[in-house]
Amino acid sequence: MLKAFVNVFRIPELRRKVLFTLLMLSVYRIGFYVPLPGIDQDRLSRHFKSGGGGGATQQMADLFAMFTGGDLGQSTMFGLGIMPYITASIIFQLLVTVVPALEKLQKEGESGRRKIMEYTRYSTVALTFIQAVFWIRYLNGGGLVHPEFAGTFAFWTIGVFALMTGTLLLMWIGEQIDEYGIGNGISLIIMAGIVSRLPTVFIEVYVGLTTRGGAMDAEKVIFMVISFVAVVAGAILITQAQRRIPIQQAKQLRGRRVVGGARHYLPLRVNHGGVMPIIFASSFLLFPSVIFGGLNRTGLWPGRFWSFLDNSFHPGEFLYEMTYIAMVYFFSYFWTSVQFQPKELANQLRDSGSFIPGLRPGKRTADYLEAVMNRITYVGAGFLAIIAVIPSVVAVYMAIPYRVSAFLGGTGLLIVVSVALDLIQRLEANLVMRNYQGFLGGDTGGSGPRIKGRQY
Structure with a gap:
């Protein structure tokens, strides 16, 4: 298995994909620590650690951080994570089965799927705006903003647009990983947020x-x-x-x-x-x-x-x-x-x-x-x-x-396991395609059994 990981960096194309993916994930982790202006971060952190938001609010914050790559207890540029995009994707997956026009569009092949993806992006922008407004309103109402910024038009404008920019940048990073990197970009962002804890x-x-x-x-x-x-x-x-x-x-x-x-x-x-x-x-x-x-x-x-x-x-x-x-x-x-x-x-x-x-x-x-x-x-x-x-x-x-x-257990563990299996399977497919042994190949150079990824 160790030899297979070494072989990943011997193939120029695969090495570029892996390094590009790691670079994009590094951008995500750096942006995760860019704070929103005007927020009292220390008070916000104490608010959630002490359960000050109430039982349901605390559960929501934990659930949110687990599967979106964001963190409500650390209000940063990427505070909303990728949740609006996930929500929009789920909505359109459900609508495709009940709306005949979308179902017909999906059956058109690649062009139809691209059109649905375009609708998903537009919906992500709208959902991001709504969630950003509600989150800034919650911060204002909870006294988690510095007094000189609380309730001002400038704070509302900067806060909402910063959160929207962060989520849309995460969506762009995920799509760049899909196109130029290796693995599913959105899934890797979520997994990185979970593993970072x-x-x-x-x-x-x-x-x-x-x-x-x-x-x-x-x-x-x-x-x-x-x-x-x-x-x-x-x-x-x-x-x-x-x-x-x-x-x-x-x-x-x-x-x-x-x-x-x-x-x-x-x-x-x-x-x-x-x-x-x-x-x-x-x-x-x-x-x-x-x-x-x-x-x-x-x-x-x-x-x-x-x-x-x-x-x-x-x-x-x-x-x-x-x-x-x-x-x-x-x-x-x-x-x-x-x-x-x-x-x-x-x-x-x-x-x-x-x-x-x-x-x-x-x-x-x-x-x-x-x-x-x-x-x-x-x-x-x-x-x-x-x-x-x-x-x-x-x-x-x-x-x-x-x-x-x-x-x-829970959502986080299943996400990490499924995404890791999918990533390893994609790496192994690239290795086997270039006549290298897979991750389960024997020491004698045999190909060995294949690791199975997620079945669709």
């Missing part, structure tokens, strides 16, 4: 271990190391897992030759929804905390009932975790139903002259594919539910800081 976690573990009466001890550290290895192995397994449907190609007579008749497989991913079910479930679980907390503070009848719900919808509580699991299952099936179109897939198999042995092309094939996907989605959703609840359960019942236990 590791040094802080190591320092916190070390301080808790060496300080008398600290939050960490040797047993907890050993448990976390073993759990991390096991969870990462499970995440890799479920990310790569697929159900292979045998496909038979019909034989055709062309002149005097018989062509076709080959047998291959149709791979169906077990975790077809990826990290989207966890993201949706985490986002929707912010609302019960806000709603029940507000009802509890108003003193409406029955007060004990609202107090019970307010206390129950916090990470680590039984009702919260069970609702989390149920929502992960719901959004797993929802996202799969949106993205996986068995009728269209069955029609494509029929048009290409392929069929599933024992099934008639058309409706029977579509029903079979839908039944198989429903069964394997149940397994994938179960694993996602386990991954989702591990950090909060470990943090509550083992008294481990959540910033540390977050790396034992």
Whole structure:
């Protein structure tokens, strides 16, 4: 494996792509520390570290920082991260399935996809403006701005345009990595934001271990190391897992030759929804905390009932975790139903002259594919539910800081695993194409087994 990494820098074209990708990610990390003018950064940092924003606000900030590459507790030029672009992309993925005009546009091929991408960029600008306005308004209302700048037109203008510029620059960096670098640019930006938090976690573990009466001890550290290895192995397994449907190609007579008749497989991913079910479930679980907390503070009848719900919808509580699991299952099936179109897939198999042995092309094939996907989605959703609840359960019942236990599961871990596998697979494909051995090649120079990337 080490030899394969050395070979990456022996190929001029691949070396340029890797160095360009690292340069763009360095620009992102540098811009992450360019502060917004007028913000009291020390007060803002204390505000979020002490949970001053309230339970729901703190959960939102943690979730935001985990999968957008931004950080609300450190209001910088890249404070909003890539979240507006992600939101716009998700919206258009959903609209393509329900709006006939967009569906027709997507079927036009590369030109149609470019047009949809153009609409996504325009939507990103609008969403960025809206989120920037709300964030600047929250900073003003929370007393997190220096008095001489608070509420002034200049501060509003500079703050909103700086946040918009940062997000659009991140979008541009991601697209440049897609075109001139290696890997998926947006995914690499998100992964870089997650991995950049590791040094802080190591320092916190070390301080808790060496300080008398600290939050960490040797047993907890050993448990976390073993759990991390096991969870990462499970995440890799479920990310790569697929159900292979045998496909038979019909034989055709062309002149005097018989062509076709080959047998291959149709791979169906077990975790077809990826990290989207966890993201949706985490986002929707912010609302019960806000709603029940507000009802509890108003003193409406029955007060004990609202107090019970307010206390129950916090990470680590039984009702919260069970609702989390149920929502992960719901959004797993929802996202799969949106993205996986068995009728269209069955029609494509029929048009290409392929069929599933024992099934008639058309409706029977579509029903079979839908039944198989429903069964394997149940397994994938179960694993996602386990991954989702591990950090909060470990943090509550083992008294481990959540910033540390977050790396034992959740959205961040799945993103890092899937993006890392995709990046390594792309590097290996470039190596094998130029007659170099892959990352799993043997010492004798054999090619070895291939690392599989994300299946689409």
